[in-house]
Amino acid sequence: GAVVSQHPSRVICKSGTSVKIECRSLDFQATTMFWYRQFPKQSLMLMATSNEGSKATYEQGVEKDKFLINHASLTLSTLTVTSAHPEDSSFYICSASGFALQETQYFGPGTRLLVL
């Protein structure tokens, strides 16, 4: 149980375009989803927390207009990187937690974004 999927697994795009990443909880209802960014050989940096049906809470320094988060259902959250630039290239990982899981977060497989 507690499986989280993420799509796409990798994406290459041109500078200026927008990219949407989906995060799904496959076998549980995710009341909260988290979006992280991870640079090579570094820890997980929390970008934002999203709760189903409400606006996401962004961490300090994360531009909410650049990283749009939607959590429309208990099994799906999306992250859209708008007007992507090379410096947005990174590994983006989502995680999810739900009622039955208490505080535990389960992670998706991540999306490697390369902006040319």
Next chain:
Amino acid sequence: GENVEQHPSTLSVQEGDSAVIKCTYSDSASNYFPWYKQELGKRPQLIIDIRSNVGEKKDQRIAVTLNKTAKHFSLHITETQPEDSAVYFCAAEVKNAGNMLTFGGGTRLMVKP
């Protein structure tokens, strides 16, 4: 807020030896402490967690100890195998923040055959 420090940043052991990774946290109200293993290019996977109502938890070759008074917790891996090689992250619950976790900086464990 919560601050988590993790040591060492890299650890190299011989196959069959034990490995210990230590973390300290700042918020005494935190009650939940998971450990994740991340292989290169893969997702972090939960390997063990502990809640503050216990001092130790064991799962086969992996154990976690928690000292709430000192605000530190440790991961112990016994009889290490090459497949244990990965980056390990400790984390601590951020109280009253909806299941948010603060992660340590990670430990790169290398098990030499």
